[in-house]
Amino acid sequence: MTKQILVVSASPRGAESASRMIAHKLDARLREDFPDAKYVYRDLAEDNLPHLDSRTLKAIASRDLKEAEENREAGRLSDKLTDELLASDLLVIATPMWNFGIPSLLKAWIDLVVRPGKTFRYVEAGVEGLAKGKKAVLIIASGGVFTGGPWKSWDYADPYLLQILKFIGIENVQTVRVEGLNVPLLAAAAIPNAERAISKLALSGPR
Numbered sequence: 227m228t229k230q231i232l233v234v235s236a237s238p239r240g241a242e243s244a245s246r247m248i249a250h251k252l253d254a255r256l257r258e259d260f261p262d263a264k265y266v267y268r269d270l271a272e273d274n275l276p277h278l279d280s281r282t283l284k285a286i287a288s289r290d291l292k293e294a295e296e297n298r299e300a301g302r303l304s305d306k307l308t309d310e311l312l313a314s315d316l317l318v319i320a321t322p323m324w325n326f327g328i329p330s331l332l333k334a335w336i337d338l339v340v341r342p343g344k345t346f347r348y349v350e351a352g353v354e355g356l357a358k359g360k361k362a363v364l365i366i367a368s369g370g371v372f373t374g375g376p377w378k379s380w381d382y383a384d385p386y387l388l389q390i391l392k393f394i395g396i397e398n399v400q401t402v403r404v405e406g407l408n409v410p411l412l413a414a415a416a417i418p419n420a421e422r423a424i425s426k427l428a429l430s431g432p433r
């Protein structure tokens with residue numbers, strides 16, 4: 227059952243943002259499909275999350291329990307964001323592609339929620355993701371085209387997000403591209419194509 231949906235948006239371009247536009251489209255569909263779910267919106271352009279500093283690192287990643295305890299206060303924001311993610315059944319990440327990867331706004335969120343002992347843990351065989359049983363939808367807006375053609379191998383946004391989500395145990399991930407926004411011949415089709423992709427997403431059923 228989908229009880230909580232977390233929507234993480236990274237573009238600072240407000241109403242002009244293509245990734246946000248498509249996220250709103252998805253939001254409308256989700257609210258029809260899951261009217262009883264709780265919706266949590268994490269707007270990274272407003273939050274301006276901090277980079278990990280020494281005290282936060284000690285709080286969230288130290289193997290020395292005393293040191294972690296002494297710095298607990300510095301880990302509160304990470305605790306909050308991580309708990310928000312863990313409590314959600316569906317994660318939506320809407321982001322621009324910037325310089326062929328993700329904006330640092332989104333990377334800051336990832337650095338705060340990919341946490342040993344919370345969203346992954348070390349096991350004998352390597353690492354086990356702890357954020358299991360969730361679905362995710364990625365909405366990635368870009369000026370160019372990266373699903374095929376000569377720029378495909380330049381895409382460090384989708385492969386990275388898929389990899390990091392898999393690392394914490396989220397393997398059911400669908401990507402919607404809003405691509406070609408800066409390519410004159412393709413720009414007009416970018417939004418309608420993405421809207422069509424939103425209507426085709428598989429959002430119910432087993433994870």
Ligand SMILES: Cc1cc2nc3c(=O)[nH]c(=O)nc-3n(C[C@H](O)[C@H](O)[C@H](O)COP(=O)(O)O)c2cc1C
Pocket residue numbers: 237238239242243244245246321322323324325326327367368369370371407408
């Ligand atoms: C700082 C910056 C870097 C960008 N880098 C890329 C890029 O590497 N590849 C690309 O195809 N488009 C790039 N773009 C274009 C954006 O991906 C495009 O404008 C997209 O619509 C942004 O998403 P948004 O509309 O949700 O803000 C860049 C735009 C900005 C502002």
